[in-house]
Amino acid sequence: MPKLFTPLSIRSATLPNRAVVAPMCQYAAANGLAQPWHLMHYGSLMAGGVGMLVIEATGVLPEGRISPACLGLHSDETEAAFADLVKSLKSFGDGLVSVQLAHAGRKASTSLKTGSSYLPPDEGGWELIGPSPIAFSDQWVAPREAREQDIDRIASAFADSARRANRAGFDAIEVHSAHGYLLNQFLSPLANQRSDRFGGTLENRMRFPLDVLRAVRMAWPEDKPLGFRISATDWKEGGFTLDEAVVYVKRVKELGYDFVCVSSGGMVPDAKIPGGEPGYQVEFAERIKKETGMLVRAVGMIAKPAQAEEILAKGQADMIALARGFLDDPHWVWHAAEALGVDYPYPFRYARAHPKLWPGAKLARGGNS
Numbered sequence: 517m518p519k520l521f522t523p524l525s526i527r528s529a530t531l532p533n534r535a536v537v538a539p540m541c542q543y544a545a546a547n548g549l550a551q552p553w554h555l556m557h558y559g560s561l562m563a564g565g566v567g568m569l570v571i572e573a574t575g576v577l578p579e580g581r582i583s584p585a586c587l588g589l590h591s592d593e594t595e596a597a598f599a600d601l602v603k604s605l606k607s608f609g610d611g612l613v614s615v616q617l618a619h620a621g622r623k624a625s626t627s628l629k630t631g632s633s634y635l636p637p638d639e640g641g642w643e644l645i646g647p648s649p650i651a652f653s654d655q656w657v658a659p660r661e662a663r664e665q666d667i668d669r670i671a672s673a674f675a676d677s678a679r680r681a682n683r684a685g686f687d688a689i690e691v692h693s694a695h696g697y698l699l700n701q702f703l704s705p706l707a708n709q710r711s712d713r714f715g716g717t718l719e720n721r722m723r724f725p726l727d728v729l730r731a732v733r734m735a736w737p738e739d740k741p742l743g744f745r746i747s748a749t750d751w752k753e754g755g756f757t758l759d760e761a762v763v764y765v766k767r768v769k770e771l772g773y774d775f776v777c778v779s780s781g782g783m784v785p786d787a788k789i790p791g792g793e794p795g796y797q798v799e800f801a802e803r804i805k806k807e808t809g810m811l812v813r814a815v816g817m818i819a820k821p822a823q824a825e826e827i828l829a830k831g832q833a834d835m836i837a838l839a840r841g842f843l844d845d846p847h848w849v850w851h852a853a854e855a856l857g858v859d860y861p862y863p864f865r866y867a868r869a870h871p872k873l874w875p876g877a878k879l880a881r882g883g884n885s
């Protein structure tokens with residue numbers, strides 16, 4: 517059996533295969549509430565047989581959302597909307613349904629018109645909070661520096677959202693500590709220039725993210741998988757580094773986390789990302805897996821089944837996540853099964869075997885009439 521189709525058990529849950537839908541903002545929520553769009557979009561991916569679905573960055577507080585059209589999980593109403601969504605999604609496939617809990621910090625309140633600038637309060641946006649009053653770019657405003665009581669409030673909000681996620685029926689959580697959002701902002705000297713116990717040394721910069729991750733660990737059931745996402749490097753001189761990421765992941769593993777999704781970048785707009793070739797972040801995942809022993813998910817420009825299989829077979833990662841690959845092809849898993857010689861569900865096999873529908877299609881193995 518190819519590695520991609522070898523099930524993976526994490527605590528009491530089992531991914532039927534190792535293909536994961538990476539979180540992707542849909543900008544389709546209304547006041548943080550899931551809409552029919554989310555059922556259609558995530559439903560089609562679940563029906564496509566994914567091993568795990570990660571629902572997009574979801575604000576633990578309304579002001580933690582990336583944009584006014586992003587999902588939230590901070591109230592009874594948002595929890596109820598998710599409960600309905602999750603129930604339906606789980607009826608479409610065997611994959612795990614998870615959610616990415618997030619606070620966008622200085623990159624919150626994004627204008628939907630531009631997608632890359634700040635939406636001020638008088639146009640429906642809100643004020644920003646961050647580790648230090650340093651704007652993300654000249655298209656944004658400087659955030660208010662978080663005080664200790666803000667830090668405690670935000671950590672509690674993450675824990676509350678985790679409890680809500682459990683009640684809503686989610687199988688797993690992924691805490692967003694990547695892409696220049698709030699947890700990542702505290703880790704990076706490019707956004708965090710505090711002189712108190714939350715800034716300066718790596719130990720101090722990790723303090724707030726570790727507080728959040730600890731609070732979520734305590735709020736989330738022991739038997740359900742728990743993970744987080746990192747940017748392994750800011751791709752910028754003076755920023756967060758891969759060596760620091762290794763230390764961070766080790767500390768999070770000690771808290772009782774099961775997996776890490778290894779991404780990169782997002783801290784500053786002028787990061788120098790070399791090439792962006794296929795699998796350009798896999799070497800980060802490989803090093804983190806080797807040096808921390810944590811379950812690792814590789815992501816970034818992975819699109820071909822053979823490429824995904826090779827990464828897993830070489831032991832560079834334990835799971836593969838695709839974002840754009842699943843937008844392009846919600847049936848990627850079935851196409852991967854076909855490419856790697858694995859059986860896949862009947863109706864799809866039938867379509868592939870029907871010469872009139874698919875001129876040139878190969879006869880599916882063991883096809884029904």
Ligand SMILES: Cc1cc2nc3c(=O)[nH]c(=O)nc-3n(C[C@H](O)[C@H](O)[C@H](O)COP(=O)(O)O)c2cc1C
Pocket residue numbers: 538539540541542572573616692694695745779815816817818837838839840841
């Ligand atoms: C439309 C879109 C929305 C995204 N939203 C999120 C998000 O909510 N959270 C996150 O961590 N990454 C987000 N990403 C990044 C992806 O999860 C992924 O890391 C990135 O696209 C690289 O993977 P790919 O080459 O397979 O697309 C988004 C990417 C896309 C294309």
